[in-house]
Amino acid sequence: MSEAASMFNASRAGLIIREKQPANLEFPFASLGPVTPTNEFFVRTHFPVPAIRARDWTLTVDGEVERGLVLTYDDLLRMPATTAPVLLECAGNGRAQLVPKAKGLLWDTGAVGTAEWTGVPLSVVLEKAGVKKGAVDVIFQGADKGEVDDPKSPGVVHFERSLPLAKAMRPEVLLAYRMNGKDLTPDHGFPVRAIVGGWYGMASVKWLTHVTVTATPFEGFWQSLEYAYWKRDRERPTLTAVTEVQVKAQIARPALAEAVQAGKSYRVFGAAWSGESDVAGVEVSTDAGKTWSEAPLLGDSVPFAWRLWEFPWDVPKTTGRYKVMARATDTKGHTQPEKHDSDRRTYMINFAFTVEVEVM
Amino acid sequence: MSEAASMFNASRAGLIIREKQPANLEFPFASLGPVTPTNEFFVRTHFPVPAIRARDWTLTVDGEVERGLVLTYDDLLRMPATTAPVLLECAGNGRAQLVPKAKGLLWDTGAVGTAEWTGVPLSVVLEKAGVKKGAVDVIFQGADKGEVDDPKSPGVVHFERSLPLAKAMRPEVLLAYRMNGKDLTPDHGFPVRAIVGGWYGMASVKWLTHVTVTATPFEGFWQSLEYAYWKRDRERPTLTAVTEVQVKAQIARPALAEAVQAGKSYRVFGAAWSGESDVAGVEVSTDAGKTWSEAPLLGDSVPFAWRLWEFPWDVPKTTGRYKVMARATDTKGHTQPEKHDSDRRTYMINFAFTVEVEVM
Missing domain, CATH: 2.60.40.650 (Immunoglobulin-like)
Structure with a gap:
């Protein structure tokens, strides 16, 4: 795609600041091209960016698995990897278009981008660990943390999000360590992040350090309160996790x-x-x-x-x-x-x- | 300036939405040129844009004057006019750069622009009306109105802002009816707005319909509560009107x-x-x-x-x-x-x- 990409490069105008710290930066959508350059890709962060050295980083795979794993960065790089362009869209993209004015970060149309991601399919790692029968969810935990307004567990918590096992085993779910052909930048999850093709961005957990398989559905803050919508079942509304990107x-x-x-x-x-x-x-x-x-x-x-x-x-x-x-x-x-x-x-x-x- | 302006026109990327209704739109500052085109000039509105026909519009000049005036649009166009490039900067420009995240519209660096304005110096109109001795302030009232959270006067009010008489008589204060050589657009105050060179944008009242000279200092909502800062006099802070643009x-x-x-x-x-x-x-x-x-x-x-x-x-x-x-x-x-x-x-x-x- 690089040839086509270059023809769109002329009019790039820099990221739009929606919040300075933690950095929440929007792509100017008028600069659209086939692949979004890394330095123009929208940045969504909930907490300060954790500083992680690749040589200190490990990924713990635990929970409902036959063999718990602790993988180093080099371990991951030696595993079979795939590269594919995947779109990430923030679940709140377009919020500035709502009337009356919404709360939260007022993204206009630029909290979306398509980059080329390189990483190990999560299924490869889960198969290595051996998922036990009866497992239902796979939780991603990031190294980023802070205080949230969660009545269930007040205090400092890590950013966490889960996938149902069936989605976790799909080939579009990666443990990604490269973006557009280079190591991830700190803003985009260095050294390793999840990429969940087809789902809103909150599922693609950055600075990933733990993958935990569970036998019961996970009900973390960022899927039961935040990044959750009212789903009606016989008119009774229930807060339900936001998942698949809408057309x-x-x-x-x-x-x-x-x-x-x-x-x-x-x-x-x-x-x-x-x-x-x-x-x-x-x-x-x-x-x-x-x-x-x-x-x-x-x-x-x-x-x-x-x-x-x-x-x-x-x-x-x-x-x-x-x-x-x-x-x-x-x-x-x-x-x-x-x-x-x-x-x-x-x-x-x-x-x-x-x-x-x-x-x- | 038009020749120089054209060399910067290539990379224009459209206005950034900070709020959809009422429209609050930011200029992408990376597109900077000598004069900001009208369709890229930042838009700051407090209430819905009033729809005013030029033939229905009048400007009432009253208060501490010898002769109250009611001017039509044609009256104004027949008076001596000046044209000059004047910068307008929103008093909240740069708010997205504040840490922690500020309330209010999170302008980054684009709530500023320089356009060429054409209009009648306010001093010409005030001299025609004859300002009485003892006058201190000149209030601009716009046709835009709505509810505000003002403990002193709850309910629906018009946007209002005043100048001290000395500033009101300066040549950089205009009753403007043209922007970059064309009639004002509805977003920018059609048919007539104030332009107050050297002061933040809130002084340049749009959709101007009343100019009132007063014998006592004006203490409206938008200069005593909003668009006001803590000025310290022997350590006692007093909310004081924001006025002159800072370097x-x-x-x-x-x-x-x-x-x-x-x-x-x-x-x-x-x-x-x-x-x-x-x-x-x-x-x-x-x-x-x-x-x-x-x-x-x-x-x-x-x-x-x-x-x-x-x-x-x-x-x-x-x-x-x-x-x-x-x-x-x-x-x-x-x-x-x-x-x-x-x-x-x-x-x-x-x-x-x-x-x-x-x-x-």
Whole structure:
């Protein structure tokens, strides 16, 4: 992808600060390319970045396994690895689009990126350890820690998130140690992080030090209170872990309030994705959602990565404000909703956004 | 300035959403040029944008004046006008740089811009009305309104801000109806707004409908509670209105986390300004503030506008993270502080920021 990537590199404008410490930094989505460079990839951190030396690092694999393991960095590097582009999207991406103003980090459209990750499939390590019968969940624990407002366990805790065993054994779940061909940077989880293709970013635990297999469902803070939404079962709402990335198309160009020339052709351009399925199609509207036209998809479909698309817009001769929108449908037939479902709280925000431009 | 402006136009990346409704939009400061295009100028609104037709609009001038006036839009257009580039900076610009995370809109470095404004000096209108002896303040009232959390006057109120009479009579205070050569846009105060050169943006009231001269100091919500800081008089702190823009240099390039080539020359580039004085000099540090070098100022000094500067950096051959900083000194001898004074609350944030880059 490197050749295509270079053509998009001209207009890069740096990360947007959403919070200074801990660093929460957003990719300027107008700079979209096939692969997001590491120094422009969004950064989401809950606590200060732990300083870990590769030679001091170990990964403990324990719980419901036949053989507990303590792997060193060199052990991991000697195991079979795969490299693949995988999209990570923060579960709160798009929060700045909510009205009224939401609490939490107000990400606009740039808490998402696709990088090439290299790592050992978690299944290889779990098979080496031997998962016992009756195991249900696999917990990732990071070295990052701090105080949280958790009524169940107050005090200092580590960041933790679990996967059901079936997902943990899938090939898109990696213990990753390289990003875009280089060692992870401290911001992105050095020396080793989880990469969970198809799920929102909170599952891809950074600075990973413990993998624990459990016989009972895990109910940690970041899946039962935070990163959880109201799922209704016979109208009774239950807080349920946010997991799979929802289908979404985002517009990179035109940017908000961009001046577009009347009577000419303009290339509307963006990306679309869906967690565990592929993008089947993207449509664009330039009249605030009244009419929609199909937008050609670019390149080939790559599982768990985003798909670029473009739309040649014949810009009208009538000047004024125009509302440009895009929406995607995936291969399971899901399409984007018209508005945000409040049961999702401020997560999984995938309604079709509007980009207002000035035709002049 | 238009020729120079066009060379910077290539990399524009659209406004950053800080709040969707009411619209609070930030200029991506990495796109810095001599004049900020209207569609990239930061937008700060407190309430929904009032829809006003020019033919329905009037400006009432009342209070401590000999002759109350009601001016129409055409009346205003027939009066003598001036055009000048004037910088506007939100009093909360840089708030995202505060640690711990501040409340309020988390502007990074883009709640600032310089546009060319055309309008009638307020002094012309006040002289026409005849200011009475003993007058002290001139209140601007906008058509925008809503509920605020003001213990003194709960309920729906209009946005209001005052100037002392001496400032109100200065030539840099305009009743502006054009921005960058065109009618104001709705976001920027159509049909008429105040422009108060040298003061933070909250003084430049948009959608202006009333100018009221008073014999007693005005103590409105937006100068006694909001947009107010703790001024210490013999250690007793008093909430005092935020007024004059503080001296500041900001870096446009390199952008945060930008990759910079080792062993080559790199052009560090930015702008500097100071409210009611001129920029005397800018210094740049590439070693986190240990050593500083003078950065040449570009073009000529224009009162109340920003001044561009550049610094040719001989990038070391040693790769790694570098901290780039800039600081300005004005003609009154003020320079930027090393850290934020908490008495300023989350306003007037002008300590020297750090841009961390990757030399590779």
